[in-house]
Structures are given as structure tokens and as C-alpha cells.
Amino acid sequence: MSLFQESILELISETSTNLPPDVRRAMADGLHSETPATQASQALNVIATNIDMATQDEGPICQDHRDAHLQDQDPGGRQPTVLREDLRHAVAEATRRGKLRPNSVDSLTGKNSGDNLGPGTPIVHFEQWENAEEIEIKLILKGxxxxxxxxxxxxxxxxxxxxxxxxxxxxxxxxxxxxxxxxxxxxxxxxxxxxxxxxxxxxxxxxxxxxxxxxxxxxxxxxxxxxxxxxxxxxxxxxxxxxxxxxxxxxxxxxxxxxxxxxxxxxxxxxxxxxxAFRRLGVILDASTGALKRWLYREDKPAAPMAVGEGFPRTGKEVRLQAPLTEEKVRRLKMGDVVLVSGEIYTGRDAVHAYLMKHDSPVKLQGSVLYHCGPVVMKDNGHYRITAAGPTTSIREEPYQAEIIERFGIRAVMGKGGMGARTLAGLKASGAVYLNAIGGAAQYYSRCIEEVLGVHLLEFGIPEAMWHIRVKDLPAIVTMDSHGNSLHADVHNASAVLLSKLAEPVFSEDPPPLQRPARERRFRLEPLQAGSGQTILRAAGPPHASP
Structure with missing residues (x-):
């Protein structure tokens, strides 16, 4: 690798595993200002622990990064095509090393490129600047x-x-x-x-x-x-x-x-x-060599640990669930219950749900937990190892979920963000629940995976495959139960009432008066006739004024 490629690889790796100090401070403030012993404070505790884990183990804070958004400012001495190729090589190597999940999918065939390269990925913006000695590159990884x-x-x-x-x-x-x-x-x-x-x-x-x-x-x-x-x-x-x-x-x-x-x-x-998981960092490189000169958005001192105590503090009231689950066990769960899931479960995202609508399942799903997760997976000596395993947004599966639950006898689906009315009705009819894991907590949840037992539908790519895993004490909150209750609907409706109270105007609709600087001079534009019927404008003003 060239020195430039090595510098970009270091930028990608650090951005994936370390939050910038301003984001850390904002999250720490949130952790300390939230009401203790609430579901929100539990979530913030898991997030803080996850941030610490990612820093210690140099693992991805969150596995998702739909938008690898690179801004490149350079003096124009290097050809953009050369810069782009160096950036592409660094992205592919970061993916191979497990710092980025393979996330580039052909929109027509659905095939995952496997290296995060393809038309439109990564997203790179080039801009020239006047500094002839340095190149500035900023990166955002956005899920x-x-x-x-x-x-x-x-x-x-x-x-x-x-x-x-x-x-x-x-x-x-x-x-x-x-x-x-x-x-x-x-x-x-x-x-x-x-x-x-x-x-x-x-x-x-x-x-x-x-x-x-x-x-x-x-x-x-x-x-x-x-x-x-x-x-x-x-x-x-x-x-x-x-x-x-x-x-x-x-x-x-x-x-x-x-x-x-x-x-x-x-x-x-x-x-x-x-x-x-606001992953944003930047670097200043030597324009002639590509060597890293200094960091942007980063302090010299090591980041202080964020977590206060155990990430998911146990109260003794947690409900332990051993997969596969029975309908009787699931029907006893209520909205707000904190659960710890152990046993064998399966991952399944968009491609798996679309597949199950038309085909039989490659595995028996009766009584199972289906985890909405697209993990980062490494292969060591022929064995798979999951290094990041946070939940994905569940609402994308709303068109499929109720039918798949009923057809295959699934007892719990787990993801983040909740699901809609159709799924809620399906949970009630079939005797199933929705478990909300903590979004972005990729390192925290990967620690709960004891073993990868197998994989199915790998042709969909690593994130979209159906991974068979054994977990222990995987924490989540029942936010939609089998009795028609939904925390997501409750918060949505309550926040709508509060939103309506903010409808009254706050800022004046009248534009502020234009304040002219004391030394500003006024000019008028006078039309002059030029040749060929053209009209040009001349600035006219008081004597000694420079237009």
C-alpha cells in the first residue's frame, strides 16, 4: 500500500471505532441528565458501554455505514483518478479487516460487492484549495x-x-x-x-x-x-x-x-x-508523501471511559428466555418487561424476509427468535466469528412480518425502532412479541454471541444472510406484546400531543431590517448602449467612490 492509502485506512479504522470528543461529551451529558432507572437510561448505559468496548477492542461502534462520505481538499497536484483509486483501495482493505461491513449492493441484481466498492460507493467529494503542502480529508460513516x-x-x-x-x-x-x-x-x-x-x-x-x-x-x-x-x-x-x-x-x-x-x-x-453513533473524523496529510500530519476532531489525550457501572444493570426482575420459546411463555410477557435471551436464534433482514414470503425456510423456525441484524463476520481458520451485531431498523419488514410470524411459528422478533399496526395485530393473533434491542450497540451485542453455528442464504451477502447463532443473556425490552400493547405507538401519540403545542409562531415572519455599514457607499446602475444592440451597466456614484 502507498503511504496515502495507509493514512486513509487509519482514518477509516479510527472513525469506525472512536467517536469524536464533541459527540462523546454530548452523549455523556445525556447519560447524566436522563431520569435514572428508566428504559431510556438503560439504553444510554448500554450505549456508553458499547462506546468503551469499541475503543478498547478497536471494533466497529456500529456495523452500519450506508454513507461513507469523504470530503477531500487538496492543492490539485495529484490527479483525481489517482486519489480516487487510493481511496477505493483503502475502503476495500478496511472492509477486509472488519472495520466496515460489506454494504454496497447492486440495485438491479441485489448482489453485494463484498468490498464496499461499486457505482456510488464510497461517496467522495473533491475540492481544491490553495494550501500547496497539505491535503485535508474528512470522513463520516452514516448508517x-x-x-x-x-x-x-x-x-x-x-x-x-x-x-x-x-x-x-x-x-x-x-x-x-x-x-x-x-x-x-x-x-x-x-x-x-x-x-x-x-x-x-x-x-x-x-x-x-x-x-x-x-x-x-x-x-x-x-x-x-x-x-x-x-x-x-x-x-x-x-x-x-x-x-x-x-x-x-x-x-x-x-x-x-x-x-x-x-x-x-x-x-x-x-x-x-x-x-x-456519530462517526466523524478527519486528517491532514502531507501533499507530497501522503503521510499523516495531524488529526481533525480529535484530542491528544486518551478518551475517558463513558460507562458508569454495568452496561445493562440487572435488577433481578429480568425475564430469562431460553429459545426455542413456547406460546405460553410468550403470552406471559408484558410491554416493558426486560428480557435476557439465551439459546439458538437466527438473524434475518430484508432479503431473508422477502425470500420467506415465497419459499420454505432453510431451517425450522417454530418457536424461534428472529433477530433483525446484519452482522460483521470474520472467517478465521474456517470458522465464522461475529465481531459486530447490533440490531437494524425493523419497520422495513412491516409488509412481511405478520405473515412470516404466522406461517413459520416464530415467537419473537428482535430489532430496533419498533413496528407498525399490522405487525402488532399479527403478534396478538399468533402469540408473539417484539423485542427492542439497543440500536448501534454492535460491540455490546457481539459479546453475547457464544458461537456461530451455521449460515444459510449466504448468496444474499454477509449482512443479508441468515446466521444461526447461539447467544447468552442477550438483553432487550418487550416494546410490543401479544396483548395489543405497543410502547412505540404510545410514545408516538404522546409526542404528537407535545408537538402540537409548539405550533404557535416563535420567530417573526417579518425579515429583519437591512443595516448598512457606516462606510457603505451607494451606487446606481445606469444603462449604456453598446455596439450590436447590447446593453451594459455602468456603476455611477459620488466623486472619489470606487464601485
Whole structure:
């Protein structure tokens, strides 16, 4: 590998395993401000432990990274094609080493490339700058769960519980609040928002993501946007959505807003949602050698441990579940129960669910637990080893789940973010439950896996295959039971009531008066006729003024 490739590989590895200090501080603040002994505080404890585990073992904090978003600024001395190839080689090597999960899928065939390379992956933005001696590269690893909660508004528009959002700063405020509310726990809250006011549909989303390269504790230089960011942080954390959507006080850890000019006919508000596993780092490289000179978003001192005590504190009230499960055992579970799952279970994501709708299962699923998980898997001496195993967002399986539960006799599905009314009805009819694991806690959950017993449907790729695993004391919370109760529906409805209370205007609709600097000089534009019928403009002003 070239020195440049080695530097990029180190950047990817560090970004995957270490959160930047501003994110750590925000999560630590959330951990200490949340009400103790609640489901949200339990989730934050697991998250803190997971962050520590990832740092100690140099394992992925979260296995998901839909968006490997690289920003490259260089003096233009290297050919972009050479830079791109170096970046591609580093991404492929990081994947081989288990720092990244294979996440690049052909949209037509469904085939996973296996190395995170393909049209559109990784996402790289090149930009030249005037520094002839250094190259700056920034990286964000953004998961698919939070990517799915990105949202774009075309205003004016009607928003549930908030009414009409106009083309004003107050209309923008409503759009951002709605973006927080619609995400609930599906984007692994507590989350951070990057927002763009204006632009077109493409530039708006791009500029919104670029806001995520700002640190969470900076101050927007635009006073209006600074006031908006501050308001969203305070108001968003009053909605009661909480960590993982369990209810609670910590829903947002950041909101960063930028603005672009727009066409008169369009007014877009674009929101890029990122999760608590806000993986963002950067490096400055020597332009001539590719050697790493210094880090961005990182402090010199070692990060202090975040966890306070055991990650999932035991109270003695936990319900132990030994798979396979009986209907009688499952029917006794109630919403809010904390469970510890042991025994043999199976993973199954989008491809597995689509397959099971048309085919028999390759394994017996009667009484089983189906885990919505796409793990990072290494193969050592012919044996598989799972190194990251956090849950994926379950709502994607809503079109299939109830039918699959009934058809195959599944007793529990486990994932994150909850599921909808159709699945809830299916759980009640079939005698099954939904177990909510802690999103992003990839290291924490991999420690609960004792052995990989086998794999089926590997042709779908590592994340989408059906992995047969033996687990011990895998912790989760019953958030949808077999009696028609759903914590997700309860939080959704309660937060909607709180959202409606924020509908009244906060920011004035009148634009602020333009304040001219004391030394500003006024000019008028006078038309002059030029040859060939052209009209040009001349600036005219008081004597001695330079236009």
C-alpha cells in the first residue's frame, strides 16, 4: 500500500471505532441528565458501554455505514483518478479487516460487492484549495437506519400537528421539528440534524449533510441560524421521544443549520438525520508523501471511559428466555418487561424476509427468535466469528412480518425502532412479541454471541444472510406484546400531543431590517448602449467612490 492509502485506512479504522470528543461529551451529558432507572437510561448505559468496548477492542461502534462520505481538499497536484483509486483501495482493505461491513449492493441484481466498492460507493467529494503542502480529508460513516429518516420539505406545506409551514424562518422551524418527530426511535436517537434552508433538491441534501462536519458545540456565525439551532435543541428535547424512542429527555444531541440561495419557485428544507453513533473524523496529510500530519476532531489525550457501572444493570426482575420459546411463555410477557435471551436464534433482514414470503425456510423456525441484524463476520481458520451485531431498523419488514410470524411459528422478533399496526395485530393473533434491542450497540451485542453455528442464504451477502447463532443473556425490552400493547405507538401519540403545542409562531415572519455599514457607499446602475444592440451597466456614484 502507498503511504496515502495507509493514512486513509487509519482514518477509516479510527472513525469506525472512536467517536469524536464533541459527540462523546454530548452523549455523556445525556447519560447524566436522563431520569435514572428508566428504559431510556438503560439504553444510554448500554450505549456508553458499547462506546468503551469499541475503543478498547478497536471494533466497529456500529456495523452500519450506508454513507461513507469523504470530503477531500487538496492543492490539485495529484490527479483525481489517482486519489480516487487510493481511496477505493483503502475502503476495500478496511472492509477486509472488519472495520466496515460489506454494504454496497447492486440495485438491479441485489448482489453485494463484498468490498464496499461499486457505482456510488464510497461517496467522495473533491475540492481544491490553495494550501500547496497539505491535503485535508474528512470522513463520516452514516448508517442506513438514520439515512432512511432523512427528509425534505417543499414549503409551503401542511405538517401533521403543526399546521402550515410557510416560506419563513418560522416555517423552517416547523419543518425541523416535524423531522425530529417523524424519526422517533427508528434512526437510533438521540440524534443529530444537519439542515439546509434553500438550494435545490440535490444541493439541499448535500449541504445538509455538510453541516454534520461541524462540531456539535460550535456556534453558528449567523445570529438567526444560531437562534434557530438553539431553539430546536431545547424544543426537540421536550417532545418525550427519548433514546431509542423509549420516551425520555434526550432526543437530540445536535442541530446544525446552513442556508443556500434558491429559485423563486422553490423553497426546500432538507434534513439529514444522524444517529448517536456519530462517526466523524478527519486528517491532514502531507501533499507530497501522503503521510499523516495531524488529526481533525480529535484530542491528544486518551478518551475517558463513558460507562458508569454495568452496561445493562440487572435488577433481578429480568425475564430469562431460553429459545426455542413456547406460546405460553410468550403470552406471559408484558410491554416493558426486560428480557435476557439465551439459546439458538437466527438473524434475518430484508432479503431473508422477502425470500420467506415465497419459499420454505432453510431451517425450522417454530418457536424461534428472529433477530433483525446484519452482522460483521470474520472467517478465521474456517470458522465464522461475529465481531459486530447490533440490531437494524425493523419497520422495513412491516409488509412481511405478520405473515412470516404466522406461517413459520416464530415467537419473537428482535430489532430496533419498533413496528407498525399490522405487525402488532399479527403478534396478538399468533402469540408473539417484539423485542427492542439497543440500536448501534454492535460491540455490546457481539459479546453475547457464544458461537456461530451455521449460515444459510449466504448468496444474499454477509449482512443479508441468515446466521444461526447461539447467544447468552442477550438483553432487550418487550416494546410490543401479544396483548395489543405497543410502547412505540404510545410514545408516538404522546409526542404528537407535545408537538402540537409548539405550533404557535416563535420567530417573526417579518425579515429583519437591512443595516448598512457606516462606510457603505451607494451606487446606481445606469444603462449604456453598446455596439450590436447590447446593453451594459455602468456603476455611477459620488466623486472619489470606487464601485
Amino acid at each position: 442506513g437506519g438514520c439515512e432512511n429518516k432523512n427528509i425534505q420539505y417543499s414549503v409551503p406545506c401542511e405538517l401533521p400537528h403543526l399546521g402550515r409551514a410557510d416560506r419563513t424562518l418560522d416555517g423552517v422551524r416547523k419543518c425541523i421539528l416535524h423531522a425530529v418527530w417523524q424519526a422517533q426511535g427508528q434512526g437510533c436517537s438521540a440524534g443529530a440534524l444537519g439542515v439546509c434552508i434553500g438550494g435545490d433538491r440535490t444541493s439541499g441534501y448535500t449541504h445538509a449533510k455538510e453541516q454534520l462536519f461541524r462540531t456539535l458545540d460550535d456556534t453558528n456565525p449567523n445570529p438567526q441560524l444560531a437562534a434557530l439551532e438553539d431553539y430546536i435543541m431545547k424544543a426537540g428535547n421536550t417532545l418525550g421521544i427519548g433514546t431509542m424512542g423509549f420516551g425520555g429527555q434526550v432526543t437530540l444531541i445536535g442541530c446544525k443549520v446552513g442556508v443556500l440561495n434558491r429559485l423563486p419557485a422553490s423553497f426546500f428544507v432538507s434534513v439529514a438525520y444522524d444517529c448517536w
